[in-house]
Amino acid sequence: MSFTRVLIANRGEIARRIQRGCRKLGLESVAVFSEADRDAPFVAEADHAVCIGGAAPSESYLNIDAILDAARATGAGAVHPGYGFLSENAGFAAAVEAAGLVFIGPEADAIAMMGSKIEAKAAAEAAGVPVLPGYRGEDQSDARLLDEARTLGTPFLVKASAGGGGRGMRLVTDLADAPEAIASARAEAQGAFGDPAVFLERYAPRARHVEVQVLGDTHGTVLHLGDRDCSLQRNHQKLIEEAPAADLPDAMRDDMLSAAVRLAQSIGYRSLGTVEYLYDPARGEYYFLEMNTRLQVEHPVTEAITGIDLVEWQLRIGRGEALSFAQTDVQFDGHAIEIRIAAENPAENFRPETGQITLWAPPAGVRLDSGVAAGSVVGHHYDSMLAKLIVHAPDRAGAIRQAVAAIDGFAVGGVGLNLSYQRALLTHADFQAFRHHTSGLPEMFPDGWTQPTPDAGDMALAAMVLHLHLAPAGASPWESLGSWRLTAPAGRPGTASYWTTSEDEPIRISGAPAVLAAVLPDGQTITAETTALTGGHLSGRIDGIPFSRIAHVERAGNHWRVHLQTSAGMIVTDLCTLEDQHLTRAAGGSGGADLLSAPMPGAVAEVRVAPGDTVAAGDTLVVLEAMKLLQSLPAPVAGVVTEIYCAPGDTVAGHAPLVKLDPEE
Template sequence: MSFTRVLIANRGEIARRIQRGCRKLGLENVAVFSDADRDAPFVAEADHAVCIGGAAPSDSYLNVEAILEAARATGACAVHPGYGFLSENAGFAAAVEAAGLVFIGPEPDAIARMGSKIEAKAAAEAAGVPVLPGYRGEDQSDARLLQEAEALGTPFLVKASAGGGGRGMRLVSDPGDAPEAIASARAEAQSAFDDPAVFLERYAPRARHVEVQVLGDTHGTVLHLGDRDCSLQRNHQKLIEEAPAADLPEAVRDRMRAAAVRLAQAIGYRSAGTVEYLYDPGRGEYYFLEMNTRLQVEHPVTEAITGIDLVEWQLRIARGEPLALTQGDVQFDGHAIEIRIAAENPAENFRPETGEISLWAPPAGVRLDTGVEAGSVVSHHYDSMIAKLIVHAPDRAGAIRRAVVAMDAFAVGGVGLNLAYQRALLTHPDFEAFRHHTSGLPEMFPGGWTEPSADPRDMALAAMALHLHLAPAGASPWESLGSWRLTAPAGWPGATSYWETTKDDPIRVNGSGSVLTAVQLDGQTIAVESAALGSVLINWIPNCRCL
């Protein structure tokens, strides 16, 4: 099981995260990339890199044979799947092992067993882990499903046995809607996962999503590394995660952790994995949801409160090393929060943003796992999440404050991000008071979320900052913008227009060097006698001519 070179079958921020883990252990890494990712940071930072196909995931990151051929060509003896793509594909794990390579993750049988939600819930029941009442039988006929739906009563969920991410899931509140919900869930499950099997389970309104991180070696040892809360979700996709889960009774927390270890032991689990639960605060009960047989997107918050490097231990376990710690050695320190940063516009129904990042200046003093930098191109071919901001503080309130400060200091240009929306979630009274739940966004923003309007002065200063950023020091717009006119409008020689994306009229900035004047959308003029860019922030002194 020894290896010195690891192929990373993934891209973006998780590829860079695994590269850091490899370097920590003195292992070489191999990046595989698509045509669209040729100039991505994870490719430039790799020890070896191989193009495996076109931009479409099916041509590259889901192309099993191309990935195995890249491993053979580069002499990689192990494959790390990261998360997403092929990470929970039992067939891929089996193909890696059949090729004589080490799969850095659990055994294919464990992936397959937990990949079927029906089988996973049966395994959980056998291990004494509570599950929601429902029907998970082999008889998939309409008559049997409708019979079981009537016995279960509303509200209930129809859920695809395979896959995840909310696909193949339907909520039934009226018994008359059951036939259509079952049919549409089946069709979506077949299309998304090539498996039409569904099951039924009682719907738990206002539930929270709590999960337990487990770590198992090849010598039979399984530990838990604490819990996380991932209840802020949109369409079953997590937005913000925190560790430990807040406002959770300690007795319930202990039972959740013990149950996760029992389930992992029962299936002979190795590597990092996550047992996910629905927690019903009204009943004070928890129920098994699923087990993710891979590294989670939110793993950094667990690393922050435990000091344990999960990627390092994935690599060590894959080499056959025993866990060098006991459950008593796992200590928890403070509170951590992770914010998923996505290139999307929440004010326009979360429309994806694409294009080149012209400015990338993340805050200092916090952890940022990112797949981009200035000059990177955000493509429509892949998931819109481009980074994760992770903060750690002695308590939850401190972590929230630190996250807000960090987001306010984040400067980015060229591509819009969801930072304002995530900030609104973090500072919402429901989040602070633990009233949030997995379906709570409509309650938090009853009329939908509206992006806050920028202060007019701030907009003018932003236009000035962009003006200085685009013009070399000491250069006038005449010298720097590449086009000219014989006479400028309204007596503003060298004036340059900057448009806010949601406005039809521009902000006009006049001047060069440090003396600038901006005419705003409402006609107000703001004049600055000394403006300079310090890093990416504008330092300015007004000359008291705000007209």
């Protein structure tokens, strides 16, 4: 079981995290990468790197033969699957072992057993772990499933046996909807996992998601490393994770921990694993959900409160080492929170964001597990999660404050992220009081969530940031602004003007750094003294009170983008100079309301119309797949379809024309 070189069958931030674990133990790392990831940080930082195929996961990160060929070619003695992709594929684990390599994870039989939700729940019951009432039988006929549904009663869930992440799951609140729910869950399960088997389970509407980290070696020792709460979820995808689980009765916590260890022992489990529970506070009960047989995305919060390097111990166990500590040696310190940072726009139904990262300025003093850097290209082929921000404090309130402060100091350009949304979750009264639950987002934001916008003072400061950025150091801006200056013929000598995208009238800046005045479109004037833009900070005084804000400026297409730290978080303001206004007018516009264009690069999954079809505004014309999500693209206007520029299976670029309409008169 000895090895000195580890192939990492994954990408992005988890590949970099495993590389750090390898370096800690003096092991060499081998990165495998797709054509799309050729310039990614995890490739550059590996000791060895091999391209294994095209950008599509099926051609690279899911290509077992290519991965094993790369392991043989580089002399790797072990394979670490990370999470996602092949990490819970029993066939992959068996193939690695058959090739004479060490699989850094549990045995294939354990992966297969826990990969079937039906088998996993049977194993949990056998180990004395409570499970939700429901039906998990082999008879998959419609008649049997509908009969069991009537016995179970509503509300209940139809769930894919081989599922995960909310795929193949349907909520039934009316028995009349059960046949359609079963049929659609089966179809999605077949398409996503190649297995149409489903089961029925009672639905707990205000439940929490609590999980227990277990660690087992090859010598028969199994320990728990505490619990985590992952209740803040959207579409069954975790958003924020924390350890330990707060507001959990001590007796309940102890029972969950011991049950997780008991289950792992009963199946002879080795390596890292996570036993996940549904906790129903109203009933005072918990139920087994599933066991994840891999490293979890949220493992850093457990590392933070225990001081135990989980990746290091995965590798040590892979080498056959026995755990060097007992259960009583595991101590828990403080509270940790992890925020998943994703390339998506929550204000537009979480639309995936793609493009090149032009600015990457993370906060200092906190842990950031990231797969990207300035210059990285975010494509549509992979999951939208780019990084994870982890904070650790003596208590939960302190951890929340640290997390908010870290988000407020994080500036990213070129690709939109979900940081403002995560900040809204952290500062929401329900989250802070621990009233949230797995389906609670509609309660937290009943009218939906909107992106925060700068107030008058923030807009004035953003214009000052750009003004100082455009003036060379040491020069009077009135000598250096050139074509951006409005001079005496315009009636405002020595005044520079900047337009936001939402105002026809500009923000006018006058004066010098000693005293800068900003006149807003509504006539309000804000004056700042001793202003300076240095080292990514804007500083000065307003009404005699000093201030210092994180501030970054970047060029974004035909305008400037200012990132400014405010009391509402990091706010982005798009500003145009006078020259930008003239250049945009000279270039003219393109497209129009009669043209449906791709909002991002992606693969065309469906085209739902044909030439000659009459459509209403909002009708779905094309379904685009990007970042593992399906995006329904609606008709921008009512009219008749005149031309279609794409077909199912096509890969299209961002802003590519898809459907042309003849608008309704």
